[in-house]
Amino acid sequence: MKILVMRLQGAKRAKLFSDERLENLRRLMDMGCFGELEGNPAEWNILARHETHTLTLGEFLLQAGKDVATFDDFSALQGKLESGTWDCCQLTASFPADNGSADPYLDFDRNLGDSLQHLSDDTLLAVIGEGCFVLVASNNPITGYQDGSTLDLTPTILELAGYPLPSAREGKSWVAGMELNNSAGLTEDEQAILRERLSGLGYI
Amino acid sequence: MKKVIVIGLDGFEPKIAEAMMARGELPNLMKLREQGGYSRLKTTPSAQTPVAWSTFSTGTNPGGHGIFDFLTRDPKTYLPIMALSRYEQKNAFVLPKVVNMRRGTPFWDLLSAKDVESTILRIPCAYPPDKVKGRMLSGVGVPDLRGGFGTSTFYSTQTGLHTESSEKTITVSVKDGKVATHIIGPRDPKTRSDFKFDINIEVQKAENKIFITSQGQPEKLEMQLGKWSKWLKVKFKIGMMQSASGIVRFNLRQLEPEFELYASPVNFETEEPLFPISSPQEYAHDLAMKIGRYYTTGMAEDHDGLNNERFDEFAYLDQCRIVLRERRKMMEFELGRFEKGFFFCLFDTPDRLAHMFWRFTEPNHPANRGEDVSRFAKVIEEHYRECDEIVGEAMKHADDDTLFIVLSDHGMNSFQRGLNLNTWLYENSFLALKPGFKPGESPDFFQNVDWDKTKAFSFGLGCIFLNMKGREANGILTTEEAEKTRVGIVSGLTGLVDSDRSAVAVRSVARREQVYSGPYASEAPDLVVNFSEGYRVSWDTPLGGVPQGLFADNTKKWGGDHVIDPALASGILFMNRKFRADAPGLVDLAPTILNALSVAKGAEMEGSDLLS
Numbered sequence: 001m002k003i004l005v006m007r008l009q010g011a012k013r014a015k016l017f018s019d020e021r022l023e024n025l026r027r028l029m030d031m032g033c034f035g036e037l038e039g040n041p042a043e044w045n046i047l048a049r050h051e052t053h054t055l056t057l058g059e060f061l062l063q064a065g066k067d068v069a070t071f072d073d074f075s076a077l078q079g080k081l082e083s084g085t086w087d088c089c090q091l092t093a094s095f096p097a098d099n100g101s102a103d104p105y106l107d108f109d110r111n112l113g114d115s116l117q118h119l120s121d122d123t124l125l126a127v128i129g130e131g132c133f134v135l136v137a138s139n140n141p142i143t144g145y146q147d148g149s150t151l152d153l154t155p156t157i158l159e160l161a162g163y164p165l166p167s168a169r170e171g172k173s174w175v176a177g178m179e180l181n182n183s184a185g186l187t188e189d190e191q192a193i194l195r196e197r198l199s200g201l202g203y204i
Numbered sequence: 205m206k207k208v209i210v211i212g213l214d215g216f217e218p219k220i221a222e223a224m225m226a227r228g229e230l231p232n233l234m235k236l237r238e239q240g241g242y243s244r245l246k247t248t249p250s251a252q253t254p255v256a257w258s259t260f261s262t263g264t265n266p267g268g269h270g271i272f273d274f275l276t277r278d279p280k281t282y283l284p285i286m287a288l289s290r291y292e293q294k295n296a297f298v299l300p301k302v303v304n305m306r307r308g309t310p311f312w313d314l315l316s317a318k319d320v321e322s323t324i325l326r327i328p329c330a331y332p333p334d335k336v337k338g339r340m341l342s343g344v345g346v347p348d349l350r351g352g353f354g355t356s357t358f359y360s361t362q363t364g365l366h367t368e369s370s371e372k373t374i375t376v377s378v379k380d381g382k383v384a385t386h387i388i389g390p391r392d393p394k395t396r397s398d399f400k401f402d403i404n405i406e407v408q409k410a411e412n413k414i415f416i417t418s419q420g421q422p423e424k425l426e427m428q429l430g431k432w433s434k435w436l437k438v439k440f441k442i443g444m445m446q447s448a449s450g451i452v453r454f455n456l457r458q459l460e461p462e463f464e465l466y467a468s469p470v471n472f473e474t475e476e477p478l479f480p481i482s483s484p485q486e487y488a489h490d491l492a493m494k495i496g497r498y499y500t501t502g503m504a505e506d507h508d509g510l511n512n513e514r515f516d517e518f519a520y521l522d523q524c525r526i527v528l529r530e531r532r533k534m535m536e537f538e539l540g541r542f543e544k545g546f547f548f549c550l551f552d553t554p555d556r557l558a559h560m561f562w563r564f565t566e567p568n569h570p571a572n573r574g575e576d577v578s579r580f581a582k583v584i585e586e587h588y589r590e591c592d593e594i595v596g597e598a599m600k601h602a603d604d605d606t607l608f609i610v611l612s613d614h615g616m617n618s619f620q621r622g623l624n625l626n627t628w629l630y631e632n633s634f635l636a637l638k639p640g641f642k643p644g645e646s647p648d649f650f651q652n653v654d655w656d657k658t659k660a661f662s663f664g665l666g667c668i669f670l671n672m673k674g675r676e677a678n679g680i681l682t683t684e685e686a687e688k689t690r691v692g693i694v695s696g697l698t699g700l701v702d703s704d705r706s707a708v709a710v711r712s713v714a715r716r717e718q719v720y721s722g723p724y725a726s727e728a729p730d731l732v733v734n735f736s737e738g739y740r741v742s743w744d745t746p747l748g749g750v751p752q753g754l755f756a757d758n759t760k761k762w763g764g765d766h767v768i769d770p771a772l773a774s775g776i777l778f779m780n781r782k783f784r785a786d787a788p789g790l791v792d793l794a795p796t797i798l799n800a801l802s803v804a805k806g807a808e809m810e811g812s813d814l815l816s
Contacts, residue, residue: 028297030443116297125297138296144444191649193391194283195747197352199369200469201274202507202559202762203252203665204746 032136215555216612246789263794263809267725389440562764622742644752667729
């Protein structure tokens with residue numbers, strides 16, 4: 001599974017979670033899980049701290065031979081997403097925005113919407129603000145509100161995306177031991193739905 | 205010319221109009237006939253609203269716009285699907301997008317390109333709406349909140365109520381004069397269950413009324429027995445973070461001995477429609493702010509409520525009047541500020557009303573079952589007089605520099621008998637059932653059809669498709685065999701006699717290439733059946749059923765129809781200018797309107813200017 005992380009430095013939870021205009025973000029919140037994070041938000045990408053160096057999500061994926069790219073603006077990110085040739089993209093944006101935008105949250109939501117257009121279904125998407133997050137993946141068994149430690153994010157992301165976790169790590173994956181969703185989805189009574197939809201026509 | 209005003213009267217039948225005019229009725233249409241002229245108007249194969257209006261819009265035969273029937277099929281699954289629009293979803297993270305399946309170039313695109321403004325109200329097959337210079341409100345093709353042509357809900361204290369196909373039923377109980385229940389909203393795509401909106405009903409038997417209280421708008425809605433309520437705006441919570449708004453209205457049918465309440469399909473609300481229904485997007489709501497809430501679904505008239513006998517003819521007539529009145533308000537409001545360019549408003553009610561009241565004009569109609577028909581025998585004519593009044597109102601806005609047109613897309617006829625087309629195909633060895641099954645044992649969706657042995661199948665309103673190798677999932681016919689099959693079907697069906705009535709049921713069968721040409725002709729049915737007056741495909745055919753017996757009486761209240769040989773289903777055409785009356789057709793309207801507004805006709809347009 002591909003991994004797309006949007007780290008929104010300085011973005012406030014109260015804004016992200018309660019501004020009804022942020023339609024794209026709200027849809028993602030409904031699709032996946034969201035909540036509050038304890039700890040230093042800047043440490044979201046830390047997987048393990050060794051004496052001499054710190055292993056981050058990006059580094060871990062690079063070591064696994066994956067295509068990892070980092071961005072600080074949406075247009076460059078979208079170019080990469082559109083190319084389709086990537087395994088992990090990380091965007092870092094600052095709130096309030098450097099460009100002095102009057103409404104950075106709404107701008108972000110629009111940019112988010114544009115970025116979503118370029119994703120495939122097998123993408124894990126995480127949006128990380130100051131002490132808060134939204135996490136969406138088709139196999140994510142957790143929906144609704146979830147809270148935990150900032151350091152849990154990277155292990156959770158990696159496990160959902162299908163990577164084996166190193167034994168030496170700081171946080172714990174929220175989905176450890178849980179059965180992941182099968183993306184095939186539910187079987188539906190397609191005929192009943194079709195019949196209902198079409199029969200209101202009158203002619204049939 | 206400075207202005208072109210077109211009033212569409214869906215399904216307005218020339219034979220009725222002509223007879224009424226011969227008696228001196230329909231004064232405004234008669235005036236138009238005098239000023240300019242009147243002719244029957246050639247409709248499309250097949251004679252259906254979406255097909256015909258798309259030809260009006262694009263000036264091409266259906267092969268040029270890709271709409272051949274309300275329904276089409278998915279060749280991969282053989283399942284019938286809605287032909288008018290399609291939802292496409294790029295990926296799981298984004299909302300689905302609705303795509304109009306009417307293709308070709310509508311003439312308002314050409315007007316827009318030349319900076320000529322249009323006001324287009326309730327045009328079929330423009331969902332999502334075309335980006336027009338001016339304003340457009342989509343018509344037939346706009347779904348209800350559940351994504352179909354319209355699902356109503358019937359609340360009753362009776363247990364064991366049979367649920368018909370286009371409705372939901374909810375068994376309720378009245379406790380201390382109170383009913384706690386809910387309105388059914390969209391389906392949750394994750395769980396397939398329905399989103400709900402709670403309502404509480406307070407029954408006041410002595411006053412023959414109820415109150416519905418909820419968190420909707422208004423918070424307390426009053427309604428009288430037998431009457432249609434005002435709109436209730438409801439909001440379904442479709443996730444922790446998202447909601448979907450809709451509007452619904454009720455008909456209180458009975459308070460005792462049983463409590464019975466009908467709720468209309470939930471229409472899109474104009475301020476926050478799930479998908480855009482107007483261009484510009486905010487236009488639908490701007491209009492609602494001016495004239496009040498209005499029906500937004502393509503099929504505004506609740507014909508299924510009557511068909512399913514959830515309310516009676518009087519209630520249906522009332523509802524038709526509500527729809528007509530609000531459409532007229534729309535028209536008058538827009539004509540009031542219309543100064544130049546193109547104006548169009550479609551009135552669907554003549555069609556939806558005549559479908560349901562036709563049987564009263566024919567005492568021998570099988571749907572009457574001995575009922576006294578005199579009560580409603582004149583309803584269609586009365587309605588035509590109301591339409592004439594509307595035409596008169598619109599004519600006030602036509603000056604010397606205006607081309608004024610009234611037209612219908614097709615006529616209306618009797619529907620007494622239905623042909624089980626799939627059963628005919630079965631009996632003539634074109635369709636096979638799985639071993640051990642016989643007709644009557646293969647319900648909708650071709651459930652027990654043996655595709656490996658089936659050469660042809662029918663669904664929709666008279667379409668026959670061949671089971672082609674390389675095209676259908678289990679196709680078996682090569683090109684050579686296909687031709688033999690078509691010859692066999694055409695010769696077998698042409699002149700087919702309904703032996704119970706000693707009448708010819710099928711006049712002819714058209715081959716695709718005889719009636720369709722253009723870029724989308726390859727999507728057309730391989731054959732189209734042209735029925736005689738009084739006939740149509742049976743109720744069991746459109747969704748792919750194979751019932752017992754070749755013919756069936758039509759005992760439904762939907763007793764009139766027009767999906768017969770297009771040669772018998774012409775519409776009407778009135779203009780305030782003299783026009784060529786040599787068999788004008790729907791394809792001629794686009795060039796006529798464009799020319800009147802000094803814009804060159806499109807390259808693909810097949811007709812010609814009727815005024816030249």
